[in-house]
Structure formats: structure tokens, C-alpha cells
Amino acid sequence: MSILFFVLIALLGLGFFSLNIWKIRYNINLGKPEERSGDVGKRLKTMILVAFGQQKMFSRPIPALLHLCLYVAFVITQVELFEIFADGLTGEHRMFLNGLGGFYTFAISFIEILSVAAFFATVMFLARRNLLKLPRLNMKEMIGWPTKDANLILIFELILLVCIFTMNGADEVLLNRGASHAAMESGNSFGFSVSSFLGPLFFDGISTGNLHIVERIGWWGHLFMVLGFLNYLPYSKHFHILLAFPNTYYSNLEKKGKFNNMASVTKEVKLMMDPTADPYAVDPNAAPPSRFGAKDVTDLSWKNLMDAYTCTECGRCTSSCPANITGKLLSPRKIMMDTRDRLVELGESKRKNGIDHEDGKSLLGDYITEEELWACTSCNACVDECPVNIDPLTIIIDLRRFLVMEESKIPNELTGMLTNIENNGAPWQFSQNDRLNWANEE
Amino acid sequence: MNLHVPTMAEMKAKGENPEILFWVGCSGSFDDRAKKITKAVVKILNSCKVSFAVLGTEESCSGDPAKRAGNEFTYQMQAMMNIEVLNGYEVKKIVTACPHCFNTLKNEYPELGGNYEVVHHTQLIQDLINTGKLILENSESFKGKKITFHDPCYLGRANDVYEAPRQLIEKLDAELVEMKRCKSKGLCCGAGGAQMFKEAEKGNKEINIERTEDAVESAAEIIATGCPFCNTMMTDGIKNAEKEGQIKVLDVAELIANAAEL
Numbered sequence: 087m088s089i090l091f092f093v094l095i096a097l098l099g100l101g102f103f104s105l106n107i108w109k110i111r112y113n114i115n116l117g118k119p120e121e122r123s124g125d126v127g128k129r130l131k132t133m134i135l136v137a138f139g140q141q142k143m144f145s146r147p148i149p150a151l152l153h154l155c156l157y158v159a160f161v162i163t164q165v166e167l168f169e170i171f172a173d174g175l176t177g178e179h180r181m182f183l184n185g186l187g188g189f190y191t192f193a194i195s196f197i198e199i200l201s202v203a204a205f206f207a208t209v210m211f212l213a214r215r216n217l218l219k220l221p222r223l224n225m226k227e228m229i230g231w232p233t234k235d236a237n238l239i240l241i242f243e244l245i246l247l248v249c250i251f252t253m254n255g256a257d258e259v260l261l262n263r264g265a266s267h268a269a270m271e272s273g274n275s276f277g278f279s280v281s282s283f284l285g286p287l288f289f290d291g292i293s294t295g296n297l298h299i300v301e302r303i304g305w306w307g308h309l310f311m312v313l314g315f316l317n318y319l320p321y322s323k324h325f326h327i328l329l330a331f332p333n334t335y336y337s338n339l340e341k342k343g344k345f346n347n348m349a350s351v352t353k354e355v356k357l358m359m360d361p362t363a364d365p366y367a368v369d370p371n372a373a374p375p376s377r378f379g380a381k382d383v384t385d386l387s388w389k390n391l392m393d394a395y396t397c398t399e400c401g402r403c404t405s406s407c408p409a410n411i412t413g414k415l416l417s418p419r420k421i422m423m424d425t426r427d428r429l430v431e432l433g434e435s436k437r438k439n440g441i442d443h444e445d446g447k448s449l450l451g452d453y454i455t456e457e458e459l460w461a462c463t464s465c466n467a468c469v470d471e472c473p474v475n476i477d478p479l480t481i482i483i484d485l486r487r488f489l490v491m492e493e494s495k496i497p498n499e500l501t502g503m504l505t506n507i508e509n510n511g512a513p514w515q516f517s518q519n520d521r522l523n524w525a526n527e528e
Numbered sequence: 529m530n531l532h533v534p535t536m537a538e539m540k541a542k543g544e545n546p547e548i549l550f551w552v553g554c555s556g557s558f559d560d561r562a563k564k565i566t567k568a569v570v571k572i573l574n575s576c577k578v579s580f581a582v583l584g585t586e587e588s589c590s591g592d593p594a595k596r597a598g599n600e601f602t603y604q605m606q607a608m609m610n611i612e613v614l615n616g617y618e619v620k621k622i623v624t625a626c627p628h629c630f631n632t633l634k635n636e637y638p639e640l641g642g643n644y645e646v647v648h649h650t651q652l653i654q655d656l657i658n659t660g661k662l663i664l665e666n667s668e669s670f671k672g673k674k675i676t677f678h679d680p681c682y683l684g685r686a687n688d689v690y691e692a693p694r695q696l697i698e699k700l701d702a703e704l705v706e707m708k709r710c711k712s713k714g715l716c717c718g719a720g721g722a723q724m725f726k727e728a729e730k731g732n733k734e735i736n737i738e739r740t741e742d743a744v745e746s747a748a749e750i751i752a753t754g755c756p757f758c759n760t761m762m763t764d765g766i767k768n769a770e771k772e773g774q775i776k777v778l779d780v781a782e783l784i785a786n787a788a789e790l
């Protein structure tokens with residue numbers, strides 16, 4: 087009976103998760119192509135250092151350490167999850183105990199110690215957000231759902247940890263009373279590092295019958311939390327725990343200062359400069375773009391869109407952005423959050439109404455304003471800072487390109503600057519013939 | 529000292545081909561403050577007898593501000609015209625004192641057919657010193673002075689050049705002091721991304737003022753820069769803070785030229 091129930095719950099949880107993953111894949115594929123293959127060695131190295139090793143987190147040591155506790159505990163705890171699945175499918179209890187012997191005790195003890203660290207870190211994280219009110223975590227764009235999301239995840243984590251200790255602690259007491267279902271000589275202790283103390287402390291007064299129920303609550307609770315968490319991920323900034331890996335793998339390996347050359351423009355410029363040129367000579371495969379620059383998420387590259395789903399909403403980018411620091415509207419974190427929100431909205435509507443459906447909204451205008459875009463100094467601080475190698479700057483520039491090249495919406499002074507470049511080869515009104523005057527001036 | 533500034537056209541007429549093209553840039557050509565930096569670079573090149581030339585009136589904007597402002601058309605027009613000129617002179621190596629030109633020529637021209645070895649002037653000067661061509665003999669000018677280096681975004685973060693300018697400052701026998709935000713964490717001066725040519729968007733502070741505060745806090749007597757735009761921004765910031773008496777803003781090339789008594 088409980089095996090059947092287990093299978094049902096697991097299938098439901100995993101099935102729904104797969105559906106959501108499929109949707110996200112669909113959404114990311116709405117983006118334009120961009121070459122990010124090759125250089126496997128370099129890419130793997132970046133992924134291992136930045137995602138696995140969390141290299142970039144360590145420029146801010148306190149959150150880096152706290153995050154490391156959570157991260158390591160999270161990864162290692164999955165070992166225990168294997169057993170939960172094995173037990174759930176076979177109806178056994180602590181299936182790995184016999185085969186692993188002493189190592190089993192060691193493994194669970196290790197998990198428990200990490201879990202204590204994770205518990206501590208989670209409480210600290212909650213405090214940083216809600217009591218210390220760190221500015222980076224409480225800016226405008228975080229009001230409402232993003233803040234709830236962040237707190238919800240932390241509370242999820244606390245409950246999960248409590249479940250682990252409830253399960254193990256109750257089992258310790260049961261074993262002591264000779265009543266555990268585990269295949270271990272009774273009268274003994276499992277010797278788990280934390281729950282062998284916590285168990286007796288909290289559960290001694292509970293009758294053996296009730297304790298069996300408590301142990302099951304911990305066990306099922308753990309399973310439910312994990313499946314719930316998994317299905318919550320696709321809706322949350324917490325999705326980064328999965329996407330951080332591919333996202334850093336597909337990082338930009340070029341120098342940060344290099345902006346892409348728009349091939350569609352190259353073609354037109356070559357034609358302009360050489361009227362005898364064959365209009366198809368430049369790149370016969372390149373279909374004419376529907377527009378120059380980006381107005382909506384579908385004009386951005388798939389990597390920009392993957393970036394948006396990977397964003398942890400940590401705000402490191404924004405807290406180092408010169409525009410944001412000096413009170414401008416621009417926040418690179420908001421650029422990423424807007425991109426994701428818009429993509430989710432557009433993807434939903436396209437799946438409902440067909441791929442060609444337009445909903446009349448766009449990233450530029452409905453989500454991101456011109457004022458934000460024109461505040462950027464293209465300094466790359468946000469790109470450098472991001473712990474998962476997200477690049478808000480290319481999105482900003484692509485949106486600018488649309489404003490300027492498609493809509494001629496550009497600050498006045500910049501129109502002057504551009505005219506000067508076109509007329510006299512300098513951003514100011516100086517004649518090109520005077521370019522060498524400095525050499526003869528005193 | 530008289531400046532010797534040959535142009536590519538003159539060299540070509542003589543059947544010569546210089547080793548290095550000095551890309552002066554728009555600021556370096558027209559901005560009064562930046563022209564002084566240009567001259568300091570030339571003095572160094574002259575004194576080391578570097579075989580170089582400039583494009584002079586054949587030079588045109590690299591296109592950087594147009595590209596960052598979102599006008600890819602204007603940028604590519606500029607780039608292709610420049611590449612035609614550069615390739616016509618068979619240019620192999622370029623030095624420039626402007627990180628924006630440096631970045632564009634180095635990273636963005638190759639795809640359009642312009643392939644050159646591009647170096648920042650601080651890298652070239654470092655090379656001249658390392659190869660013994662430029663000697664700063666017991667220079668006393670900056671001895672013990674506190675100097676801080678403001679990383680230009682397009683030299684530092686954009687191209688990972690952090691050490692060349694710093695090593696030059698250390699060659700001056702000066703004390704290199706760092707601002708709290710430096711190297712890859714350095715704060716922008718506020719001029720990049722075409723901001724130099726427009727009013728800042730609405731906010732509660734100018735970026736160059738925020739950055740100048742970092743410099744003042746570092747207790748430096750000299751702010752060394754490696755970019756004509758940063759130089760303008762920091763100079764304005766220092767004026768705003770009414771610290772012109774105490775803190776000078778100088779390009780690394782000016783420091784070196786001064787120390788070498790050129």
C-alpha cells in the first residue's frame with residue numbers, strides 16, 4: 087500500500103517537474119541562435135571553477151561561506167535521498183545500512199553535521215534579509231513576490247532539515263528501545279553524530295507507537311519537501327541550482343569589452359560603401375533580420391534567455407553598478423528579472439495561442455524603460471560581479487540598438503555626437519583636417 | 529624638445545614603413561587636456577627612437593561611441609573606412625592611449641577585416657623600460673609620492689590589463705596606493721557607453737563624484753589615469769571636491785615623461 091502511494095507521489099512529482107523543464111526549454115529556444123560551442127576544455131574549467139567551485143562568490147566572504155554550507159549540505163544530502171527512494175520502492179527500512187556498515191554511520195553523520203551548518207546558514211540568511219535588511223536584498227525590484235520567493239525557499243530548507251533530524255532522531259530512540267525497523271542489533275545506537283543526541287533529548291517521552299508515527303512523518307516529510315522543492319524550482323530564482331552549471335559552461339569566453347558585430351549591418355554597410363558589391367556575397371545563409379536590435383525577448387539570444395532563468399536575484403550586479411549606486415533607475419538585476427518575467431509570459435501565451443501569436447506587449451516599454459537603458463556606462467561591473475556569469479550588458483545594448491536604429495529614439499546630445507562622427511569623423515565638431523594640429527601647437 | 533611626428537603618408541612617400549602606428553584618437557587629437565597626454569606619448573616614443581607614425585588627417589573616429597550608443601551603422605561605417613586606410617598602409621602593430629580605441633581596434637575590428645596587434649600605451653612603455661630603451665635614472669620627481677591608479681573599464685575589466693600601468697607607477701619609486709574599489713572591482717568614472725557625450729540620467733549623484741571620493745579616501749596625491757575620458761571625469765571630480773591644490777590628475781604617460789625629464 088505505502089509502496090503504491092510512494093510510486094504515485096514520486097511519479098506525479100517527477101512528471102510535473104519534467105513538464106516544467108520542457109516549458110523552460112521551449113522558452114529558451116524562443117531566443118535567437120548564438121554560437122557557444124567548442125572550447126570544451128575551457129568551458130568545463132569555467133563551469134567547475136565558477137559553478138561547482140563558486141569561485142566568484144568569494145569576493146564577499148560572509149555570504150560565500152554561508153552559501154557554501156547550504157550548497158554542500160544540499161549536494162551531500164541527496165545521498166540520503168537515494169536511500170529514501172530505495173526504501174520507498176522496496177518497502178524496506180534503511181536499506182543501505184547492512185551493506186555499508188560503518189560507512190553508513192559515517193555518511194549519515196557527515197550529512198547531519200552539514201545539516202546543522204546548513205540550518206545555521208539558513209537562519210543567518212533569513213536574518214540578513216529580514217532583520218538586518220541588507221540593502222542589496224531589499225531594493226525596489228525585490229518588493230513583493232521576489233522577497234516572498236527568497237524567504238519561502240529558506241523556510242522550505244528549514245522544514246527539510248527538521249524532517250531529517252526528526253526521522254533520524256526518532257529512529258535512534260526506537261533502536262534504543264529495540265523497536266526500530268532497521269536491521270541493526272537493538273539496544274544499540276546508530277551512532278549518528280547529531281541525532282543520537284537530539285533524538286533522546288526531544289523524543290524520550292513519546293510512546294513507542296507514536297514514535298513510529300513521528301519517524302514516518304519525518305520520512306514522508308523529507309520526501310514531500312524534496313518533491314515540492316523540485317517542483318517549486320522552475321517558478322523561482324532558486325532554479326539557479328540547476329542552471330548554474332550549463333549557464334557557466336556556455337559562458338562568453340571572449341574579452342568582456344568585445345561587443346558583437348551585427349552581421350546584418352555589415353551586409354548593408356558593405357553595400358553602401360561599394361555599390362558594385364554583390365548583395366548576396368556577404369553571407370548567403372543569413373536571412374534578413376526582422377529588426378535591428380531587440381524589442382522583445384524573442385530578439386535576444388538563447389543565452390540571454392538562459393541567463394534570465396539562471397539569475398539568483400542576489401543583486402551583486404546592481405550593488406556594483408555605477409548607475410545604480412548613484413541613484414539612477416537602472417538595475418542590472420531588474421533587467422534580468424524583467425527578461426525572465428516577460429519570457430514566461432510570452433512563452434505561456436505562445437503555447438496557448440500558437441507560436442506565431444503576438445500578445446501586443448514587449449520587453450522594451452512594458453518592462454524596461456528607455457531611462458534605464460540610457461543610464462548604462464557599459465562598464466561591465468555587473469558582468470564581472472555575477473556569480474553565475476550572467477551578462478546583463480548585452481541585453482541593454484541590444485535594446486539600445488533597437489531604440490536607435492529602428493525607432494530613432496535617442497537622447498538629443500547623442501544625435502549630435504553621431505552626426506559629428508558621420509560628418510567630420512569625430513564625436514565633436516572639429517574638422518578632420520585639423521586632426522594633426524596638436525603636433526604643431528605649443 | 530621638438531616633437532617629431534611623422535605621418536604614414538610621409539613615410540610611405542619615402543618608401544618607409546614604421547613598426548608601429550600611433551592611433552591618437554579623437555580626444556587625443558582635439559581635447560586640450562588629452563593633447564598633453566598625446567604629446568607625452570610622442571616624447572617617450574621620440575626619446576626611445578621608436579619607429580612610429582600617425583595617420584594624421586587620415587585618422588577618423590574608431591566608432592566606439594557610436595557602437596555603445598546603439599548605432600551599429602555608424603560604427604561599422606567608421607570601422608570599415610578605418611580598416612581600409614590601415615590595411616592600405618599594411619599596418620601590423622598599433623599603440624593607442626585611449627582604452628576605447630584600444631578595445632574596439634583590438635577586439636571588434638578583426639571580424640570586419642582589420643587584424644592588428646594592438647597595445648595600450650602603458651603596455652608599450654612597460655616594454656620600452658623592460659628592454660632597456662627607456663631609462664628612468666634615479667628620477668626624484670615622484671619619489672615617495674602616494675599615487676593611485678584609476679582602472680579604465682575598457683582597459684581593466686574589458687581587457688584584463690591591470691598590471692602594466694601599476695608596474696610603471698612602481699618604476700617611479702612612488703608609493704602605489706589602491707582605492708577601496710580597484711582592478712576588476714574598480715568603479716567606472718561615468719564616461720563610458722557614450723555617457724561622455726550626454727547628460728547623466730536622473731539620479732542623486734554624479735558617478736565621477738562618487739569615484740573621486742574613493743580617490744580622496746585613498747590619500748593619494750596623484751590620481752594616475754590611462755584614458756582621456758577618465759582623466760576629464762576625475763579632473764572634474766577633484767575640482768568639484770575643491771582639492772585641486774592637493775590632488776593632481778595625470779596620465780601614466782605624463783608621469784613617465786616627467787620622470788624621464790622629457
Ligand code: SF4
Pocket residue numbers: 403406407408409410416417418461462463464465466467468469478479482
Ligand atoms: S555595464 Fe551598465 S548595467 Fe552593468 S554595471 Fe555597468 S552601468 Fe551598470
Ligand code: SF4
Pocket residue numbers: 396397398399400401402403404418419422471472473474475476478
Ligand atoms: S545577474 Fe547575476 S549578479 Fe545580478 S542578480 Fe542575477 S545572479 Fe546576481
